Amino acid sequence: MGGDHAPDAVIEGARRAWEKHGVEVILTGPAELLQETGLPFFAASEVVGMAEEPGQAIRRKKDSSLVRAAELVKANKAAAMVSAGNTGAAMAAALLRMGRLPGVARPAIATTLPVPGALPTVLLDAGANAECSASWLVQFAEMGSVFSRLHYGIERPRVGLLSIGEEAAKGTPLVKEAHALLSNVDNLNFIGNVEGRDLLSANVDVAVADGFTGNVALKALEGAVGFVSRSFIGAISADAEAKASLPSVMGALQPLLAELDPEAQGGAMLLGVDGLCVISHGSSSPWAIENALRMAHQLAEADMVGQMRAAVAAAS
Amino acid sequence: MGGDHAPDAVIEGARRAWEKHGVEVILTGPAELLQETGLPFFAASEVVGMAEEPGQAIRRKKDSSLVRAAELVKANKAAAMVSAGNTGAAMAAALLRMGRLPGVARPAIATTLPVPGALPTVLLDAGANAECSASWLVQFAEMGSVFSRLHYGIERPRVGLLSIGEEAAKGTPLVKEAHALLSNVDNLNFIGNVEGRDLLSANVDVAVADGFTGNVALKALEGAVGFVSRSFIGAISADAEAKASLPSVMGALQPLLAELDPEAQGGAMLLGVDGLCVISHGSSSPWAIENALRMAHQLAEADMVGQMRAAVAAAS
Numbered sequence: 121m122g123g124d125h126a127p128d129a130v131i132e133g134a135r136r137a138w139e140k141h142g143v144e145v146i147l148t149g150p151a152e153l154l155q156e157t158g159l160p161f162f163a164a165s166e167v168v169g170m171a172e173e174p175g176q177a178i179r180r181k182k183d184s185s186l187v188r189a190a191e192l193v194k195a196n197k198a199a200a201m202v203s204a205g206n207t208g209a210a211m212a213a214a215l216l217r218m219g220r221l222p223g224v225a226r227p228a229i230a231t232t233l234p235v236p237g238a239l240p241t242v243l244l245d246a247g248a249n250a251e252c253s254a255s256w257l258v259q260f261a262e263m264g265s266v267f268s269r270l271h272y273g274i275e276r277p278r279v280g281l282l283s284i285g286e287e288a289a290k291g292t293p294l295v296k297e298a299h300a301l302l303s304n305v306d307n308l309n310f311i312g313n314v315e316g317r318d319l320l321s322a323n324v325d326v327a328v329a330d331g332f333t334g335n336v337a338l339k340a341l342e343g344a345v346g347f348v349s350r351s352f353i354g355a356i357s358a359d360a361e362a363k364a365s366l367p368s369v370m371g372a373l374q375p376l377l378a379e380l381d382p383e384a385q386g387g388a389m390l391l392g393v394d395g396l397c398v399i400s401h402g403s404s405s406p407w408a409i410e411n412a413l414r415m416a417h418q419l420a421e422a423d424m425v426g427q428m429r430a431a432v433a434a435a436s
Numbered sequence: 437m438g439g440d441h442a443p444d445a446v447i448e449g450a451r452r453a454w455e456k457h458g459v460e461v462i463l464t465g466p467a468e469l470l471q472e473t474g475l476p477f478f479a480a481s482e483v484v485g486m487a488e489e490p491g492q493a494i495r496r497k498k499d500s501s502l503v504r505a506a507e508l509v510k511a512n513k514a515a516a517m518v519s520a521g522n523t524g525a526a527m528a529a530a531l532l533r534m535g536r537l538p539g540v541a542r543p544a545i546a547t548t549l550p551v552p553g554a555l556p557t558v559l560l561d562a563g564a565n566a567e568c569s570a571s572w573l574v575q576f577a578e579m580g581s582v583f584s585r586l587h588y589g590i591e592r593p594r595v596g597l598l599s600i601g602e603e604a605a606k607g608t609p610l611v612k613e614a615h616a617l618l619s620n621v622d623n624l625n626f627i628g629n630v631e632g633r634d635l636l637s638a639n640v641d642v643a644v645a646d647g648f649t650g651n652v653a654l655k656a657l658e659g660a661v662g663f664v665s666r667s668f669i670g671a672i673s674a675d676a677e678a679k680a681s682l683p684s685v686m687g688a689l690q691p692l693l694a695e696l697d698p699e700a701q702g703g704a705m706l707l708g709v710d711g712l713c714v715i716s717h718g719s720s721s722p723w724a725i726e727n728a729l730r731m732a733h734q735l736a737e738a739d740m741v742g743q744m745r746a747a748v749a750a751a752s
Contacts, residue, residue: 236667247600250608284563284651292566292648316652317659329652332608335600336632336649337656343633344660351552351692352668359688365681372675376667 121149121167121185122205124402130204131157133409140410143417146198148185162197164188170402174208178216186210190217193395199420200396202387202412204404210397211248211390218395221429223436226252227392228260228331229399230267231338232385236376238322239272243282245328246388247335254297257281257328259432261308263391264326266431270422277325280314282333288312294330302328307435316340345380386411389419391428396420437465437483437501438521440718446520447473449725456726459733462514464501478513480504486718490524494532502526506533509711515736516712518703518728520720526713527564527706534711537745539752542568543708544576544647545715546583547654548701552692554638555588559598561644562704563651570613573597573644575748577624579707580642582747586738593641596630598649604628610646618644623751632656661696702727705735707744712736 121127127149137143138159147154147161154161166184168177178187186205190213192198203210215227228245235241244264249256261279268277281299283291288299290313302310314324316337329337356362356369378384386408387400396419400412437443443465453459454475463470463477470477482500484493494503502521506529508514519526523545531543544561551557560580561568568576577595584593597615599607604615606629618626630640632653645653672678672685694700702724703716712735716728 250600250606282652284566284648284655290566295648315659316655316657317662319656320660320663332600332611333649333652336598336645337652339600339632340635340653340656341632341660343631344636344657345664346633347636348661348664348696349668351696352665352689355692356685356688359684362681362684362688365678365684368675368678369672369681369685372672372678373668376671380664380667 122170122203122210122402123400123404124170125404126204127153129404129406130409131159132406133404134159134413136406136410137413137417141414141417143413145413146192148188148192162188162192168206168209170206172206172209174206174212177206177209178212186213187217190214190395190397193397194218200398200416202398202400202409202416204400204402204409207247207399210399214390214393214395214397218393218397221392221394221425221432223432224392225256225259227390228263229388230264230391231388233319233341234379234384235320235322236379239274239325240385241319241321241324242268242277242326243319243329243334243338244326244391245331245334246338247331248390249331251332252294252330254294254301257294257298257330258301258305259392259435261302261305261310261326261328262431262435263428264328265308266428267389267391267424268325270424270427271419272325274325276309278309278311279326279328280311280318280324282316282327282329282337283313284315286313286315298328305435342382349377349380383408384411386413386415394425394429396425438486438519438526438718439716439720440486441721442520443469445720445722446725447475448722449720450475450729452722452726453729453733457730457733459729461729462508464504464508478504478508484522484525486522488522488525490522490528493522493525494528502529503533506530506711506713509713510534516714516732518714518716518725518732520716520718520725523563523715526715530706530709530711530713534709534713537708537710537741537748539748540708541572541575543706544579545704546580546707547704549635549657550695550700551636551638552695555590555641556701557635557637557640558584558593558642559635559645559650559654560642560707561647561650562654563647564706565647567648568610568646570610570617573610573614573646574617574621575708575751577618577621577626577642577644578747578751579744580644581624582744583705583707583740584641586740586743587735588641590641592625594625594627595642595644596627596634596640598632598643598645598653599629600631602629602631614644621751658698665693665696699724700727702729702731710741710745712741
């Protein structure tokens with residue numbers, strides 16, 4: 121029931137994920153609405169609004185579609201939950217119903233940044249924790265590495281710490297302390313500080329930041345990619361001579377535009393909880409939901425949570 | 437003597453600024469090198485390296501090109517200094533030689549983000565202070581507003597606070613405290629929190645952040661703009677059909693590419709010191725230096741420092 125275009129976009133995305141990719145979906149929400157879809161559903165009478173205070177909403181609305189989805193995962197009746205609703209509430213539902221993996225201090229949101237011509241960069245925390253300690257950042261690095269290895273097959277993902285210069289002495293006290301800690305973790309392939317410009321490049325596989333910095337950087341990147349794409353196409357369309365070539369130019373750009381579209385990934389992962397939780401943009405289209413469900417399916421098949429549990433246990 | 441292509445790029449940029457825009461330039465650096473240029477110069481025997489520790493370098497190298505440039509401004513023999521050298525050292529030279537404006541807690545680096553189709557967004561602090569207090573952010577807002585008004589003619593610049601959501605409750609304790617303070621400043625047109633995606637948009641005129649967040653966001657934007665531009669042109673070039681239209685497409689894109697190029701602005705301003713200081717990228721080309729000198733010239737003509745002094749005095 122979450123997202124700006126719910127429930128239609130969610131239902132349509134679920135249908136496509138099943139038909140095209142064989143992802144078996146259980147919808148959660150009002151029975152009278154969902155029984156018309158012909159898809160399996162689990163009845164939930166309440167809905168958490170996009171602007172509700174997350175913790176309170178989850179505690180009060182025990183029969184909401186979000187809480188029921190998290191409970192299905194906890195009860196092993198679903199392999200993953202996917203939501204395009206209130207991000208904070210989706211996190212709270214996952215955290216409160218599934219619980220944290222043993223040893224995890226704080227779950228983090230991991231988002232994947234497309235890098236055409238190379239494997240995506242995993243950025244975390246992209247917004248779960250506005251304030252972080254240095255030891256949390258080390259754990260984010262460990263969780264991000266497991267995700268990068270499982271989802272992209274990178275054997276020893278290069279981990280970078282997001283800062284404002286390559287030198288270890290650059291940045292805030294938090295970043296300097298995290299740099300010192302990360303330098304001493306044996307199982308990580310820590311390559312030092314990286315900068316904002318490295319995020320959309322092949323220079324780093326996992327970029328670690330506190331949730332405030334990570335979210336600002338993510339939205340700056342998304343904004344810039346969209347802005348430049350629109351400006352380019354606008355400039356070509358506005359030029360009498362170049363305009364004629366727009367069909368062939370758009371044909372050439374199509375694969376790139378699709379890859380750069382945040383909806384191609386479908387959603388971000390909440391890492392560190394004892395179950396799979398994919399969080400999609402509120403503005404998700406059916407295509408985004410389809411991709412999010414597909415990603416959840418792949419991560420379930422790869423036993424991401426089991427691997428994460430083992431990695432966190434080994435590190436602590 | 438600063439920058440990756442010094443002194444040639446700097447000398448050439450100075451020459452162009454003079455010839456094309458009537459900017460009278462005084463070079464600082466080794467006499468034997470500069471007398472060949474035919475341009476006015478002030479002899480300085482030392483050079484601060486790009487990797488030197490800024491404070492120490494400025495204290496020790498009293499006859500460096502950077503220190504001499506700052507001294508020329510202090511002595512009213514130059515209206516502004518421009519450097520493509522070690523950013524920290526340029527800041528330190530300006531701060532130690534020119535001093536702060538009365539009432540300024542900390543100078544900040546203000547950078548201008550191009551927004552094709554609209555006036556640029558001023559982002560500050562873009563890296564001078566990795567850690568900030570909320571009251572400094574308020575002063576950054578005041579200084580950024582003066583800069584936006586004088587440089588872009590915006591009568592009441594809209595000031596946004598860079599955060600991770602529009603709501604006042606979103607962000608770090610620093611951001612929440614700054615939000616409360618900014619809401620109570622009469623002379624500011626504070627519009628609340630803005631997000632990374634708003635920076636390259638017409639939604640805000642002055643975006644305020646601590647220097648760590650501002651620098652991460654700036655580099656993320658610069659990286660994304662460059663990356664998407666290159667990817668687009670690469671995709672068109674690689675397509676047999678679209679390739680034929682590349683000349684007309686590039687012709688259509690040229691004005692946009694020029695506007696998005698960070699070198700079009702030439703440099704960032706150090707606001708809050710008692711004199712004009714423009715800091716250019718280390719990688720600056722002659723064109724970037726030309727534009728930085730032109731900007732410095734415009735700001736001197738507009739008496740930016742005098743206006744800034746009055747605005748800070750009125751606010752404190």
